[in-house]
Amino acid sequence: MNNPFQNPIGNPNDPNNQLLLMSLAQVDQQNMFFFLMQNPDFVEKQDENQFKKTSIGFVRNTLGIFVLGTVLNLQMKRIPKFLNWPIFVKIPLRIPVFFSPFFLFQQSLTNQLDNLTQLHHKYYTRILKVKKTGDLRYFDPEGILQKQFEQKMRELMK
Numbered sequence: 001m002n003n004p005f006q007n008p009i010g011n012p013n014d015p016n017n018q019l020l021l022m023s024l025a026q027v028d029q030q031n032m033f034f035f036l037m038q039n040p041d042f043v044e045k046q047d048e049n050q051f052k053k054t055s056i057g058f059v060r061n062t063l064g065i066f067v068l069g070t071v072l073n074l075q076m077k078r079i080p081k082f083l084n085w086p087i088f089v090k091i092p093l094r095i096p097v098f099f100s101p102f103f104l105f106q107q108s109l110t111n112q113l114d115n116l117t118q119l120h121h122k123y124y125t126r127i128l129k130v131k132k133t134g135d136l137r138y139f140d141p142e143g144i145l146q147k148q149f150e151q152k153m154r155e156l157m158k
Contacts, residue, residue: 024131032124042126044144047119058112061105068101 027035036043043051073094076082082090102109129138140146 020136021131021134024127027127027131029120029124032120032127035127036123041149042139042145043123045148047122050115051119054112054115058109058116061109061112065099065101065105068104069098072097072100 023035040048076094076097126139126141130136
C-alpha cells in the first residue's frame with residue numbers, strides 16, 4: 001500500500017489525489033474538525049489524545065457550571081423575602097446567580113479553549129498549505145504520521 005505522506009503529488013491524474021484535493025476544497029474553519037474525524041490518519045496520536053482529554057474536561061466543567069447555577073437558582077427561590085419581590089427585580093438577580101459558578105471554572109475553561117484553539121490552528125494551517133500546493137507532505141511536516149502509518153502497516157502484515 002502506498003504511503004500518502006512519503007512523496008509529493010507527482011501525478012495529477014491519480015484519482016486518489018484528485019478526490020482528496022476535491023474534498024479539501026470544501027474544508028474551511030467551521031467544518032475542519034469534521035474532516036479530521038472522517039480522516040483520522042491525518043491526526044497525530046498525541047493530538048488526538050489531547051483533543052479527547054480537553055473535550056471531556058470542557059464538557060464536564062460546562063455541565064458542572066449549569067448544574068451549580070440551577071441549584072443556586074432553586075435555593076434562591078426558597079428565600080421567603082425573595083418570593084415577594086416583583087418579577088422585574090427577581091429576573092435580573094437570577095441571571096447573574098445562574099452564571100456565577102462560571103467564575104469558579106473560568107481559568108480551567110480558558111486553558112481548555114486555548115488548547116482546542118491551538119490544535120485547530122495547527123491543522124487548519126496544514127490544510128491550507130496542502131490546498132495551496134497540492135503536496136501531501138504538508139500534512140506531516142515532522143514525519144510523525146508516516147511513522148504511525150508504517151507501524152500500522154507492520155501490525156497488519158503480521
